[in-house]
Amino acid sequence: MGKTTLVGAVSEIVPLRTEALVTNASAGIDSLAGIESKSTTTVAMDFGRISLADDLVLYLFGTPGQYRFWFMWDDLIRGAIGAVVLIDTRRLEDSFAAVDYFEARNLPFLVALNQFDDAPQYPIEDIRQALAVPADVPIMPIDARRREPAKEALVRLTEYALQKVTRGY
Numbered sequence: 001m002g003k004t005t006l007v008g009a010v011s012e013i014v015p016l017r018t019e020a021l022v023t024n025a026s027a028g029i030d031s032l033a034g035i036e037s038k039s040t041t042t043v044a045m046d047f048g049r050i051s052l053a054d055d056l057v058l059y060l061f062g063t064p065g066q067y068r069f070w071f072m073w074d075d076l077i078r079g080a081i082g083a084v085v086l087i088d089t090r091r092l093e094d095s096f097a098a099v100d101y102f103e104a105r106n107l108p109f110l111v112a113l114n115q116f117d118d119a120p121q122y123p124i125e126d127i128r129q130a131l132a133v134p135a136d137v138p139i140m141p142i143d144a145r146r147r148e149p150a151k152e153a154l155v156r157l158t159e160y161a162l163q164k165v166t167r168g169y
Contacts, residue, residue: 002144003062011048082108
């Protein structure tokens with residue numbers, strides 16, 4: 001949760017957003033356990049752009065978290081340098097599939113712990129163990145509403161991806 005917010009916080013262009021109101025039509029399909037106050041959801045993808053340097057531009061895609069939208073992921077990772085797996089500790093179990101997906105495709109990823117006021121806080125090593133994330137995968141707390149922490153996550157992901165490329169995976 002927070003992908004649309006993250007893209008909007010860091011994008012240097014007006015982001016494309018595909019949010020729709022959560023309706024009763026998704027009852028029984030999409031669980032809102034732990035986030036009952038959520039009123040909108042991404043139904044296609046969000047898109048933004050950020051320049052990290054004169055010769056380094058990242059295109060940002062915020063994808064829906066629901067399983068029924070995962071068919072998009074295979075196309076989006078072509079040419080991707082990496083992925084940010086944005087974690088909501090109120091719904092940690094929703095993160096396992098994304099971690100497994102990027103590990104299986106050998107795509108560098110970073111785990112970003114989105115800091116919600118009412119979310120439980122856990123030590124990073126506890127999160128690493130719960131998600132079975134290898135020791136070299138970066139895990140960092142962020143506030144997806146704020147540009148600088150979100151940008152720091154993208155910079156760290158880029159550095160990590162470059163390290164993996166130079167080491168030959």
